[in-house]
Amino acid sequence: MTLAEILARELGAEHVLGPEKLSLRHPGWCAQSLDAGLLVRPADAAELSAILKATPGVPVVPQGGVTGLVEGTASSPGEIIVSFERMNRIEQIDPAQGVALVGAGVTLAQLDAALEPHGLMAGVDIGARDSCTIGGMVSTNAGGIRVLRYGMMRASVLGLEVVRADGTVLDLTSPLMKNNAGYDLKQVFIGSEGTLGLVTKVALRLFPRPRAIATALVGIDARALSAFMPRLRLALGEGLAALEGMWPDCYRRCAEFQGVTPLPLQAGPDGPGLFLIAEAFGPDDTAAQTALEQALVPMLEDGTIRDAVLAQSGAERARIWRIREGAGVIGGDGAPGYHYDVSLKLADLDPYVQRLQAKVADAFDGIAVLVFGHVGDGNLHLSLMPDGTLPPRDAVDAVVYGVLAGFESSAISAEHGVGLEKRAALQTYRPAGILAAMGTLKAAFDPEGRLNPGKVLPGNGPR
Ligand SMILES: Cc1cc2nc3c(=O)[nH]c(=O)nc-3n(C[C@H](O)[C@H](O)[C@H](O)COP(=O)(O)OP(=O)(O)OC[C@H]3O[C@@H](n4cnc5c(N)ncnc54)[C@H](O)[C@@H]3O)c2cc1C
Numbered sequence: 493m494t495l496a497e498i499l500a501r502e503l504g505a506e507h508v509l510g511p512e513k514l515s516l517r518h519p520g521w522c523a524q525s526l527d528a529g530l531l532v533r534p535a536d537a538a539e540l541s542a543i544l545k546a547t548p549g550v551p552v553v554p555q556g557g558v559t560g561l562v563e564g565t566a567s568s569p570g571e572i573i574v575s576f577e578r579m580n581r582i583e584q585i586d587p588a589q590g591v592a593l594v595g596a597g598v599t600l601a602q603l604d605a606a607l608e609p610h611g612l613m614a615g616v617d618i619g620a621r622d623s624c625t626i627g628g629m630v631s632t633n634a635g636g637i638r639v640l641r642y643g644m645m646r647a648s649v650l651g652l653e654v655v656r657a658d659g660t661v662l663d664l665t666s667p668l669m670k671n672n673a674g675y676d677l678k679q680v681f682i683g684s685e686g687t688l689g690l691v692t693k694v695a696l697r698l699f700p701r702p703r704a705i706a707t708a709l710v711g712i713d714a715r716a717l718s719a720f721m722p723r724l725r726l727a728l729g730e731g732l733a734a735l736e737g738m739w740p741d742c743y744r745r746c747a748e749f750q751g752v753t754p755l756p757l758q759a760g761p762d763g764p765g766l767f768l769i770a771e772a773f774g775p776d777d778t779a780a781q782t783a784l785e786q787a788l789v790p791m792l793e794d795g796t797i798r799d800a801v802l803a804q805s806g807a808e809r810a811r812i813w814r815i816r817e818g819a820g821v822i823g824g825d826g827a828p829g830y831h832y833d834v835s836l837k838l839a840d841l842d843p844y845v846q847r848l849q850a851k852v853a854d855a856f857d858g859i860a861v862l863v864f865g866h867v868g869d870g871n872l873h874l875s876l877m878p879d880g881t882l883p884p885r886d887a888v889d890a891v892v893y894g895v896l897a898g899f900e901s902s903a904i905s906a907e908h909g910v911g912l913e914k915r916a917a918l919q920t921y922r923p924a925g926i927l928a929a930m931g932t933l934k935a936a937f938d939p940e941g942r943l944n945p946g947k948v949l950p951g952n953g954p955r
Contacts, residue, residue: 502546554944600614600625600626639866640868713766735866832874833874
């Protein structure tokens with residue numbers, strides 16, 4: 493029997509897709525996602541387990557919404573793509589416990605629509621919400637715009653159902669707030685990018701929806717960021733919901749890309765500028781607006797910030813966010829460029845940007861360094877866009893990560909993960925002892941190396 497026939501026997505032929513049907517699918521945000529030419533759509537953990545048991549040793553590539561940005565869903569001939577699209581049921585929403593139990597293939601937007609009538613929401617929110625799945629978000633430990641308030645995905649996961657490489661199903665879905673009964677195994681799978689186990693179900697902590705949100709666009713001298721942030725946090729306390737940043741070239745380019753007239757703000761004529769979006773939650777519109785205004789005005793008066801505009805309507809808020817969301821897709825419009833997602837201490841963000849821009853200008857001709865990110869949690873996204881030919885990736889990586897390595901406590905991936913794209917950088921910039929411990933974990937959970945081979949760590953197959 494061929495592999496496709498074995499899979500069809502387990503699932504039914506309609507849930508096994510070959511090259512012809514796959515040619516009609518969009519590969520999502522990873523050009524090689526469908527290269528395996530063989531995709532299965534199990535309905536639940538039991539079916540997934542049966543597939544893994546029926547195909548011992550055959551490599552599998554899990555795929556959620558394929559919005560991941562590090563080639564974590566790339567597949568090759570000989571591998572089986574596991575799609576979670578049929579595990580798209582919201583099994584339970586328990587408002588009393590503040591927990592939802594959802595299939596791994598439920599999208600964030602789908603969950604949000606179901607939670608809205610209960611006045612609840614998930615803590616993590618990302619721009620890819622219409623397509624990204626809860627299983628994918630768990631597997632990448634997604635971050636996004638509300639990490640300051642709710643933490644990354646890990647902080648919201650109360651339980652998981654996971655299928656191991658040999659087909660064993662682990663029910664770790666306990667929705668208990670407290671559970672110290674032995675090792676907290678779910679933590680191993682969160683952020684492991686499908687290399688240690690396949691997530692089929694998630695028990696997710698829920699949060700009350702904010703009753704009101706106030707949004708401000710703030711212009712500061714970027715060197716003042718580490719003075720601004722703690723004062724904003726002190727003034728707003730729990731109400732501080734987001735602090736996003738765009739360096740000036742990025743701000744202008746995104747506004748142009750999105751067809752939005754940029755708001756006329758001063759962002760530091762005497763030094764490197766920075767545009768920030770600050771958001772505060774509050775019990776009602778007036779309270780949220782007042783809290784944000786009272787946080788910003790003293791800093792305007794003493795010159796910590798240069799300028800600020802408080803959105804006065806939903807339309808103004810949408811206009812501000814539209815510019816920022818342009819930054820998230822600026823590389824996806826087909827324009828050549830390389831994209832990075834790095835983590836630094838707050839005080840190091842602008843020094844890194846300045847050093848990198850200088851180094852890039854020295855090393856290459858005509859490359860714009862566009863910088864934005866979740867600055868409140870020290871996360872920069874960089875897009876290096878050439879106006880001519882794109883230099884080799886290795887050469888650009890060496891500059892981006894080489895400058896980064898000069899900053900203590902920096903990371904080559906803040907929230908997107910490693911996938912294939914950042915695997916070489918991980919090997920170069922993570923200490924050998926840490927890489928060895930990762931290898932030990934991988935060998936323990938996936939001794940044959942069949943789970944998402946070659947992602948995060950070098951595989952034992954073609955990758
Ligand atoms: C416009 C845009 C904005 C974005 N903004 C953010 C952001 O702000 N913050 C952020 O963190 N990310 C962001 N991302 C990246 C991406 O959306 C996240 O990484 C998301 O969590 C991926 O979810 P997915 O369902 O698309 O997973 P996929 O892309 O399908 O997969 C991602 C990884 O998880 C593995 N995987 C998927 N499902 C499972 C499963 N059920 N079990 C085991 N492994 C699995 C895959 O093999 C792959 O390694 C953005 C992407 C886009 C396109």
